[in-house]
Amino acid sequence: MTPEREYDGIIIGAGQHGLILGSYLARAGLKVLLLERRLGYGGGLSTEERTLPGFYHNLHSINHFSISSTPWFRDLGLSAKLRYITPRYEFAQPHSDGSALVFSRDLDETAANIARFSVKDAETFREWNVKAEEMTSRIFLKERFAEPLSEADRASVLGQSMLGSEFLELTRKQPLDAVNELFENEYVKVLFLFKLSLFGTVLHETLNSGSPVGSLIRAFDLTTGYELAEGGSWNLARSLMETFIAAGGEFRNQAHVERIVVDGGRVTGVSLAGGTELKARFVASTVDVHQTFAQMVGADHLPADVAARVEGHKHTPWTLFGLHLALNEPPRYAAAAFDPAVDRALKYNVGSETIESLLKAHDEVEAKRVPTNAQFGAGALSVLDPSQAPPGRHTAYAWQVVPYDIGGDPDAIDDARAGLQESILAKWRTYAPNMTPDNILGSYTYTAKEYTRELINMRYGDIFMGALTSDQVMYNHFGYRTAIDGLYMAGSACHPNGAITGGAGYIGASVIAADLGVKPWWTPTDARAELSDLA
Template sequence: MKDTFDAIIIGGGHNGQILSGYLTKAGLETVVLERRMEPGGGLCTEEVTIPGFYHNVHAFFLRWIPDLPFFKDLELGRFGIEMKMPEVQTVAPFRDGRCLVMYKDVEKTIQNIAYFSKKDAATYRDLLKRFQLMNEKIITPEGYSPPLPAAEKKALLEKSELGREYLAISKKTPIELAKEFFETEQMRSMIIFVVTTRMYLANEPGLGYHVPAAMTGGHRGTMCLGGSHYLAHGLSKVIESHGGRVWEVSPVRAIIIEGGKAKGVILDDGRRIYARKCVASSADVPQTFLELVGEDKLPKDVVEKAKKFKFSKLVLFSAHLALHEPLRYKSASFNPDINIGFNYNVGLESMADFEAHLREIDEGVPPKKPGMQCAVPTLHDPTQAPTGKHTAFLWQFAPYNLKNGGPEAWDKVKNDYMEVCLERWRQYAPNCNSKNIIAKYAFSPLDVERKLINMRGGDHCVGAATFDQMLENRPCAGLKPYRTPIEGLYLCGSGSHPFGNCTGAPGYNAASAICEDLKIKKWWNTHNLGELWSKLR
């Protein structure tokens, strides 16, 4: 078996594979080493209920994917990847029988908002126009570039009206902005829903800029036809078509460091794989520094920062269902489109509901009155279930560390808590019942951690989105973006800027850093934030 490559990438999640895709197209011979039997990390689709029903156990709502740089640059469409953007995007049923429906079509969305408040409808139209420009010129380019130092960023953005608005918004919490912008609880809760379901804390100061990002992305949610794992397999095909390799069942035990340089890796079975040019890790930050490298090979300050790296308290409990028929909502009498929605907010009807959830999670208690993100994927892709049948799932915010019994207690309570969540769903969709449910599967935050070891504490985004761990401080202050104190060792996972979710940005940005350091010409176009922001008006 071959034992030497130009670049070794640890972890075959989407970021590791995206990095490999860029490097192989740049002419490097790469190998991706994946611990599990299937690459993709959170991009996994499995038969967890009964055979023939395919469930997207982690990632499903793949926002903006067709518009993202990696999808275009790596030409994933040529490798059989098809993304679908449903017409009815995010919906929220209410106990009073009404529902709020957000469409791909912005005008239809505004008309629906006007049922609740003409003022909120007008505000939404105005904000969306400004926020689309803000997202295009500031937020997205920043995500697909190394972050600038805060002082330099502030100086550039203060020169333009758009930049000043961004800076003002960024200082606030998403909850503060939702209350400031909108008068109805329906719109406030919808805005906070689309922020928090991207795993950002709605009460965290300094994260207000996620409101513009979430609002603009709220009309462009996509899913991968065939299941989320198809996207992962498409990335593998890209790599292999350019001469790279993806090795499954190849867990890494250690990174080989010689003379202060990364020289390769040791696999669990003792095999050594060597790197001519670099090693990149998409593993979480503590795992990379403290376990794979070792404390004795790192500066003390980096060791301390790795030990203090925080994982999110806001994690997910989920349940996956095999169904005879899709769920039917009481609110369909108000707007029948709710029955064909893509992304459902079920049970979070007010700011008070969100605030109660956050308090309970801080206390280590699964919310007693669930408020869930739900979907019926087969409404939009019938191939994910047997003919005429359906799949559905719910995601419920929950604590990893339970007040009564700690994380291990999830094994005892997860099935009971699934029933609590299903009863809540049934209040809105009466056929979420035993007659319709063929099989069901509970998946706790502890199960998440066991399945994907990067997601410590069940954290899907591999590192908390707190102000002190975002932008130039991600993964920690003082590290040059995507580099490490070890020469030739890079970071390319969700613990790096900008964050988790399926954006591909950490892998994309790491590719730029590696090519710059190795003096390899980048074959793709990149942003220069200084130039871009200096031209804003």
């Protein structure tokens, strides 16, 4: 078949990584085609009116970790297209006894809040905060946007400084052990574990294993944290697409890649469903491992060790039950009498007050059961960003962790849906009494059954497209170069893995430019140089 057109590069998937990768390479003068199976673009950067007109709900990504400080946000000039809101209060945890623990961006304020529960814990936090802030800025964030060093090289470079050595030691600690060793108050322990985890339920892979990433320090820093894209998360996708098109990139939607064409061990392009063939010097996939290698490439073109790794790629053992609400007024927590700031936080831990309850929830999810005790991450974004709801009205969300296949059946979520919604709302009312039926104007539940149909790369409901275990992160990640010449990976299976980071697209651009002999117009982040400066 005669190819329709030829390109320097074809990028599969118009999510965050594909848009960032395409923007860098198009601006470098390459002829780049970005392909997207769906009608729209943005992947997990999704903001939609699913309850009532004018109420904007972020169905996937909500809280973006320090995005406005990333190198790609700066390089691509995105501040001219998008504003990020940095809330003063990042985390809040209301308690059934009427108290609340709130973390501020301010050290003195946070320490004072902790001291209301334990003076000793407040002093411990102050001591660790000093180390954590330096480790975050000088190590964690630098490695986040650089091609990882090998395990041996990294240990050698970090081991040359006191700060690096302390960081390496911290990566070997299990978060649950560390929190139990350092703190005495149960409320303090639980909020620290929530800060390290996601969505209000801390699972065993977070609690009981160290991580070479060093994410444990995130329990202690305050300066670097989560931000909110004004108007909704999709505005980041919009800004990136505008940047890609302005740089000369070409976007084609409703273009499902059926096959990555390999000839003589080298990629020559892609074939779309329907038979259209597109030629390119390189192909970069930003979709999941299984779809890329098992479906698009095919086992016949893979070395045995790569095929085995694809087959053994692990996924997170949980999925999300999302409840999105249109409200007359935002949740008003009873604990506001204890600390008024509890009503103005970005992220909430609702219903998890003991480590025992967290462990029980994990055991139930692992046994393919819905947790009997509703405990969830929550937020009311319109309090911080009024543009996400009509004037005087509000939105809120709750994310409860559930199994992908309750009782072994992926369709069982339909029978559990109404009961889950009511258990979440009933639990929410025990902390925020105004979360009554007359305050709720509309509701929408969004589960793995829906989002795996819309975003097929979230296989088994895995929003990260790969479990964040130590054998799949940092120097063990699935990218960027592959065993097939001309084929690259630059998605969430690559360092720095899932969630909205943009890191894989940013790092992948430097890798591809170097292989093609293209001089980068940007200054790539060099892990060895950055970490060597610690000495």
